[in-house]
Amino acid sequence: MTEVSIERLTKTFGSARAVDGISIRIADGEFISLLGPSGCGKTTTLKMIAGFEEASEGAIRFDGKDVVNVPAEKRDIGMVFQNYALFPHMTVDQNLAFGLEMRKIAKPEMLSRIAKVLDMVQLGGYSDRYPNQLSGGQQQRVALARALVIEPKILLLDEPLANLDAKLREEMRVFIRDLQRRVGITTVYVTHDQAEAMTMSDRVVVMFGGRIAQIGAPSDIYERPENLEVAQFVGQVNLVKGTVTGVAEAGRCRVASVFGEIAVDSRANHAPGNSVTLSLRPEAIELKPAGQGGAQGKVTARYYSGSIIDYRIALDSGETLHVQTFPNIRIAEGDRVSVHAPADGFWLLGAAK
Amino acid sequence: MTPPRRKGVGPLILIAPAAVLLGVFLVLPYLNIVVMSFRMPGQGTPYGPGYTIGNYTKFFADGFYLFQVANTLWIGLLTTAICLVVGFPVAWQLARGAMRFRALAYGLVLSPLLVGIVIRSYGWTILLGNNGLVNRTLTGMGLIDHPLPLMYNALGIVIALVHVFLPFMILPIMAGIQGVDPSLESAARSLGASRFTAFRRIVLPLCTPGIQAGCILVFVLSLSAYVTPSLIGGLRVKTMAVTVVDALIDTFQWPWGSALALMLSVTGALCVVIFARLTRMKWKVARP
Amino acid sequence: MKRPVLTLYCLLVYAFLLAPILVVVGASFNAGNFLTFPPQGLSLRWYVTFFHNDVFMRAIRTSLWVAAVATVISGVIGTMAALYYVQHAGRWKETVRVAMLAPLLLPEVLTAIALLFFVYAIGIGTTTMIGMVAGHVLITLPFVFINVSASLESFDPSWDMAARSLGADRLTRFRRIMLPLIKPGVIGGALFAFIISFDTFTISFMLKGIGTSTLPIQLFDYLRTNFTPEAAAVSTVSIVLTLVVVIVSEKVLGLRIHRF
Ligand SMILES: Nc1ncnc2c1ncn2[C@@H]1O[C@H](COP(=O)(O)OP(=O)(O)OP(=O)(O)O)[C@@H](O)[C@H]1O
Ligand SMILES: [Mg+2]
Numbered sequence: 001m002t003e004v005s006i007e008r009l010t011k012t013f014g015s016a017r018a019v020d021g022i023s024i025r026i027a028d029g030e031f032i033s034l035l036g037p038s039g040c041g042k043t044t045t046l047k048m049i050a051g052f053e054e055a056s057e058g059a060i061r062f063d064g065k066d067v068v069n070v071p072a073e074k075r076d077i078g079m080v081f082q083n084y085a086l087f088p089h090m091t092v093d094q095n096l097a098f099g100l101e102m103r104k105i106a107k108p109e110m111l112s113r114i115a116k117v118l119d120m121v122q123l124g125g126y127s128d129r130y131p132n133q134l135s136g137g138q139q140q141r142v143a144l145a146r147a148l149v150i151e152p153k154i155l156l157l158d159e160p161l162a163n164l165d166a167k168l169r170e171e172m173r174v175f176i177r178d179l180q181r182r183v184g185i186t187t188v189y190v191t192h193d194q195a196e197a198m199t200m201s202d203r204v205v206v207m208f209g210g211r212i213a214q215i216g217a218p219s220d221i222y223e224r225p226e227n228l229e230v231a232q233f234v235g236q237v238n239l240v241k242g243t244v245t246g247v248a249e250a251g252r253c254r255v256a257s258v259f260g261e262i263a264v265d266s267r268a269n270h271a272p273g274n275s276v277t278l279s280l281r282p283e284a285i286e287l288k289p290a291g292q293g294g295a296q297g298k299v300t301a302r303y304y305s306g307s308i309i310d311y312r313i314a315l316d317s318g319e320t321l322h323v324q325t326f327p328n329i330r331i332a333e334g335d336r337v338s339v340h341a342p343a344d345g346f347w348l349l350g351a352a353k
Numbered sequence: 354m355t356p357p358r359r360k361g362v363g364p365l366i367l368i369a370p371a372a373v374l375l376g377v378f379l380v381l382p383y384l385n386i387v388v389m390s391f392r393m394p395g396q397g398t399p400y401g402p403g404y405t406i407g408n409y410t411k412f413f414a415d416g417f418y419l420f421q422v423a424n425t426l427w428i429g430l431l432t433t434a435i436c437l438v439v440g441f442p443v444a445w446q447l448a449r450g451a452m453r454f455r456a457l458a459y460g461l462v463l464s465p466l467l468v469g470i471v472i473r474s475y476g477w478t479i480l481l482g483n484n485g486l487v488n489r490t491l492t493g494m495g496l497i498d499h500p501l502p503l504m505y506n507a508l509g510i511v512i513a514l515v516h517v518f519l520p521f522m523i524l525p526i527m528a529g530i531q532g533v534d535p536s537l538e539s540a541a542r543s544l545g546a547s548r549f550t551a552f553r554r555i556v557l558p559l560c561t562p563g564i565q566a567g568c569i570l571v572f573v574l575s576l577s578a579y580v581t582p583s584l585i586g587g588l589r590v591k592t593m594a595v596t597v598v599d600a601l602i603d604t605f606q607w608p609w610g611s612a613l614a615l616m617l618s619v620t621g622a623l624c625v626v627i628f629a630r631l632t633r634m635k636w637k638v639a640r641p
Numbered sequence: 642m643k644r645p646v647l648t649l650y651c652l653l654v655y656a657f658l659l660a661p662i663l664v665v666v667g668a669s670f671n672a673g674n675f676l677t678f679p680p681q682g683l684s685l686r687w688y689v690t691f692f693h694n695d696v697f698m699r700a701i702r703t704s705l706w707v708a709a710v711a712t713v714i715s716g717v718i719g720t721m722a723a724l725y726y727v728q729h730a731g732r733w734k735e736t737v738r739v740a741m742l743a744p745l746l747l748p749e750v751l752t753a754i755a756l757l758f759f760v761y762a763i764g765i766g767t768t769t770m771i772g773m774v775a776g777h778v779l780i781t782l783p784f785v786f787i788n789v790s791a792s793l794e795s796f797d798p799s800w801d802m803a804a805r806s807l808g809a810d811r812l813t814r815f816r817r818i819m820l821p822l823i824k825p826g827v828i829g830g831a832l833f834a835f836i837i838s839f840d841t842f843t844i845s846f847m848l849k850g851i852g853t854s855t856l857p858i859q860l861f862d863y864l865r866t867n868f869t870p871e872a873a874a875v876s877t878v879s880i881v882l883t884l885v886v887v888i889v890s891e892k893v894l895g896l897r898i899h900r901f
Contacts, residue, residue, distance in 0.1 A: 099807030364729035382759035469840030476661025577748030
């Protein structure tokens with residue numbers, strides 16, 4: 001039952017601001033991801049929440065209580081490290097027991113809790129193994145179990161899946177998400193993989209250069225990105241130039257572009273005559289044989305990747321588009337095509353701050 | 354990630370005992386010996402009242418001591434060079450060879466370190482003496498009539514010193530070679546370099562620090578070796594370290610002995626610096 | 642064997658390394674009065690002579706005592722210094738390292754002489770064992786430092802953080818996480834210290850007092866005037882003692898020496 005609130009949190013290393021005045025309120029039981037490119041301050045933020053780094057400025061509160069002066073070992077957090085940090089000289093059992101011993105839990109309860117958690121991460125029967133006798137995925141689950149068995153107030157994970165292969169990573173995503181739902185523990189998850197952040201989180205915090213660019217539900221981030229930087233970081237995107245011709249209704253502008261005049265969602269109101277950039281996700285575009293209306297163009301490249309096909313289209317107006325379709329349409333390289341984009345596939349980007 | 358650093362004096366307690374120990378039993382004695390080398394020689398006492406630079410002028414005026422220092426440096430250089438040539442292939446084999454008996458070979462290289470220097474030098478006297486195993490075997494086989502002069506000369510000293518210090522050459526070089534990713538060599542060869550070129554252009558430069566460390570260690574150690582030259586060289590061939598120690602133990606000439614010891618150490622240090630310059634080493638202390 | 646020439650060469654070098662040691666051990670069983678070849682039969686008589694030789698027995702006891710004391714002192718001081726060096730030294734790191742390795746890089750002869758004059762200068766002379774023990778601690782300290790700091794460098798700081806996140810305080814983390822993980826380095830360093838101290842010559846030679854000769858010195862003195870195989874017996878016992886120490890620590894303490 002813990003709500004975490006971070007206010008104007010800042011961390012400076014010398015003159016560099018690794019984390020620069022970020023504020024987030026994390027609800028009880030919420031799964032939140034910190035997403036951003038390498039070096040944007042995710043780990044630093046996590047370490048400040050955990051108490052391994054002192055904040056230079058700002059406050060961190062657990063359930064309204066300031067924890068700045070609480071040392072890491074008293075914060076009652078569970079942490080999963082990128083390299084797992086399993087104690088190499090202890091067996092799985094001993095690793096799990098460590099945190100319980102620190103809490104002076106009686107032996108019988110300790111054993112039953114360890115057994116329960118090991119069962120949860122599907123590692124019953126591995127109790128007596130040493131970490132180096134386990135596979136990467138198993139070690140990862142032991143690390144998770146070790147953090148969970150102490151029933152912490154908050155679970156912090158720092159790129160816990162980065163060292164796993166693609167298939168295992170996908171399995172573990174689902175696994176961690178389901179487990180978190182069942183246990184209902186407030187969770188902060190650090191990753192630079194946008195797909196990971198989207199599949200797992202209730203809300204995603206996108207960070208650039210120590211600042212928060214956007215906080216929102218995964219669909220929000222993906223469909224209604226705050227600016228160009230966010231749009232490009234969370235997925236592939238086509239940029240279409242346009243001119244505002246009028247305001248349709250609150251939060252919607254009329255914009256003229258190669259795709260004609262359309263009403264587009266937007267966060268801000270724009271004055272008529274402004275030049276703007278529209279984002280258009282590649283999977284929102286529909287390709288039809290030439291001459292069926294819409295913008296006209298030519299296929300310059302086609303990349304087959306099983307579940308989808310990637311096309312590069314050169315529009316006659318000079319723009320280049322990136323299109324993803326299901327492989328059921330048969331269009332070859334060099335074909336001329338009509339390009340259709342539904343109005344709700346567009347999003348009017350704000351200028352990057 | 355560095356562990357969280359505690360502020361304040363707390364951690365200084367960790368280094369304090371070592372600092373005190375080194376300060377009292379290393380720095381002060383070295384300051385003291387420098388002062389001692391400027392003392393007047395004493396009559397019947399280790400040193401007299403007052404100060405002089407006479408000990409140093411005597412050293413430079415008397416060609417005998419200059420010659421002896423040169424001789425000692427020569428023995429040190431020879432020992433270092435031979436250790437390098439003898440040790441490098443062994444270090445290579447230990448680092449790279451696909452050996453079933455690697456642990457055993459490693460143990461063999463280490464084993465001389467477990468045996469005291471007196472015992473090892475003693476072993477060489479048994480081997481190299483005029484009635485020693487080597488000469489006896491050779492005469493027994495009818496290969497020679499008179500025993501070869503293996504002891505009481507520079508040759509014997511160098512042979513024994515090479516033996517004594519070889520592990521100190523092999524181990525750093527081995528560590529250096531192990532630090533070079535074998536795939537770098539493969540990469541060089543895939544780019545068209547011959548085996549030798551790949552070794553010369555890629556592996557050798559990368560393991561130079563190990564070679565430098567080994568050379569410096571062996572050179573410094575052989576300059577200050579006392580037991581081996583004294584047992585093998587006997588009274589006939591004396592290295593500087595032997596002369597110095599004997600001057601102190603037998604004749605109690607402290608100021609003179611100090612000056613000699615310092616001159617030997619300073620020239621040794623100069624050699625190391627020149628060597629480091631020549632091999633363009635970034636000045637770092639040898640990592641054993 | 643892939644490269645027969647290299648392999649053969651290495652075998653020759655190993656033979657070279659072992660030869661004088663094996664010769665000494667072999668000579669100790671010589672039944673004759675002198676080191677003659679071929680030996681005049683096998684016997685243990687020189688071991689018997691040795692065990693009845695008070696001077697040598699006293700020297701062995703002195704050696705063991707000095708080595709034990711020096712090992713404990715330099716083990717503790719060196720481990721503490723290594724902890725400081727790896728975790729707290731910050732920009733002083735290189736300075737600390739050079740200072741800690743200094744006794745290894747300075748010529749031992751010079752250090753020994755300097756120490757001798759120093760103990761006289763401060764008035765304790767060689768009547769106490771202070772100078773001798775200090776010298777042994779000095780020359781063994783770098784070996785403890787190298788071994789312990791190597792094992793500390795391979796100590797992953799996230800282990801410490803993990804233990805912290807699980808609620809362990811400073812002392813518990815040191816006792817339960819760090820110490821067990823750097824134990825091989827500490828033991829390896831201490832073992833090195835013991836062997837170096839047990840075998841060292843120059844420092845003991847300069848700093849010995851009356852009746853406090855260590856085994857190497859007694860052996861050296863003996864060799865200057867005597868040629869009986871008793872010296873070989875003494876040497877062999879000394880080698881065996883060292884081996885026993887190594888094997889016992891290996892078996893009892895689960896030793897893995899870092900580097901060398
Ligand atoms: N101890 C430190 N001293 C100085 N600068 C640091 C320190 N720790 C982190 N930084 C700097 O702070 C910035 C943020 O680092 P942080 O580790 O939080 O990045 P990150 O978002 O976790 O990146 P990654 O995805 O690569 O793990 C980086 O520019 C980094 O260089
Ligand atoms: Mg990070």
